[in-house]
Amino acid sequence: MENFSEVLSIFLSVDNFIAIAAGVLIGVVVGAIPGLTATMAVALALPFTFSMEPVTAILLLVGIYKGGMYGGSITAILIRTPGSPASACTLLDGYPLAQQGHAKKALKAALYSSCVADVISNVALIFFAAYLAKIALNFGPPEYFWLICFSLTIIISISGDSIVKGLIAAGLGIIVSNIGLDAVYGSQRLTFDNYNLMDRISFVPLLIGLFAIPEIIEFYTSKVVPHVRSAVSGASLTLAECKRSLKSVIRGSLIGVIIGAIPGTGATAAAFISYSEAKRNSPNKHNFGKGEVEGVAAAEAGNNGVAGATLIPLLSLGIPGDVITAIILGAFMIHGLTPGPVLFQENLSLVYALFCGILLSSVVLLVVGNAAIRYFSLIADIPKAILLPIVLMFCVYGAYAVNNSTFDIGLMMVFGLLGFVFNRTGIAAAPFLIGFILGPMFEDNLRRTLLISKGDPLVFFRGPIAWFFIALTVASLLFAVRRYWKSRKVPATA
């Protein structure tokens, strides 16, 4: 009871409600603008959270994440341009519906299925995160070492077209994460006697540089694309259509939850699996791909079911499931919190206040999403030529805000150029970020294990939990490589 009142005292604050509403709104708006991604929005919002309470800060970022997931589907339906890769599946039926004059129906189906999936995903998070954290309390440094190794295997899943390029990016991320003073011996690593580099590379300039600046450079170094106007028209969703789609939505949500809880699998896979399952089981399977409401609902349920579930490994084990949760992990650290079992032990009230906020965000998504459908044309019709200079201003001010230093602005520009080079050479930026975040964790747990065992490497192979994670790492590697080869074979044979 005492804990309950503490949770309420943390959660029931005006700031939290504003953060959730603002977060979802920003997410939907950014997600709805082609070329701007939810990842970019979360990265840009991070500097704004410095002066906030930890719960408020995390809720703002989670709100943007969830809003961005839905926002991406709006452009997929209206102008056949998915705001995020996860929304690519939504356009298969969403765009044909819009062309038939049923854009409103498609948008409503996407919104309602997103909200249902989000609630199911949040409930799964609340039930499973605490259990997993309880198990993780038995982990020592060797178990954590293997857990980090397992997490590193997500690099393969997020490497894009080339595993080799993904590994190069991850290696570069690990190297950059090593710049600064060594945590154990205090020796300088690649600082070149520059005092700005002694305290490691700041997370925020790196993040903004890698995910926001390349979009801006890309825009000014590409041909001008005519601005596409959008229109929301047609009748709304009927109750009969809702009922018809319900089964697919629930199935898709559960698929999203399972896939989201596995690090590195991602919302795109969940959306496509959910869609294909819905198609396989639907009585209207012949209409899929031609403008079927159930198809839109299934795809959106799949990709939004992932949102809450990706927070399960983050909160309970302290490992990120995708790029956005990697940024949220960074936000936890900036606020002096380390996600994982210790967070449940020492800040249980904070965790449950977060859960309350995350649940509330689903309701807010419903309200904001409805408004977005109505006023969407106004939002999406802001040309990039006006929007991106303002985004750059936010980037610069945000990078400066970390240490009140122009060095960080320069750092952001350097990482922006690196991100641009990555874009042009087909290297995914996400493995770089994962390497940057997990590199120090890997080193820390490796050293702690060796210190405890006085240098005996056999300690890494003692105990069933260590072997469980070794098996999981190997299986994850094999599965990811197999999926990669399969995905390469499909276009080759097509």
Added chain:
Amino acid sequence: MKQTDINHSEYHGRVNPNSMLGAALVILACIFIFYLVPQYIEVSGMVKNPMMSPRFLPLLAGWMVLLCSLILLVNGLLWPPKHTEAEAFHAGIPKLRWVLMLAAGAVYTMLFEQLGAITSGVIATFMLFLAHHLRHFSIYLLALLFPVVVSLLFIYLLNVPLPAGMLWE
């Protein structure tokens, strides 16, 4: 026959980007492993186990980059990538456009403290609007308005002390 010619022209006579990237990364990785790590990462005399050394992880990552770069280099030579639509999309961009973009970046990077957040924001935003040949005068008013609003937002709402610049101090 015609089909063969088209496919041949897609590959022939082009510098292979993957091989170039691989070669550049091989050189950079070698500089890192054989020069930067020995010169710029100190190892304390207390370190007994090489896996505990401050050089262990950077070297591990460096070797991984070197190995993958070699694979990329060889892979690029064996299977040259095709000419893509994206390359045509990036060709023939007016010089002024990206020069103004670079200038705006330079204003932010080098003159942010000297000019102040608002002035540098106004100049850079103005340059970027100009780079895109925006014609409406009212849009250029936004270049004045937005830096002021965003700066005030940072200073008063988020308590971030942005530089006022030498002109105003």
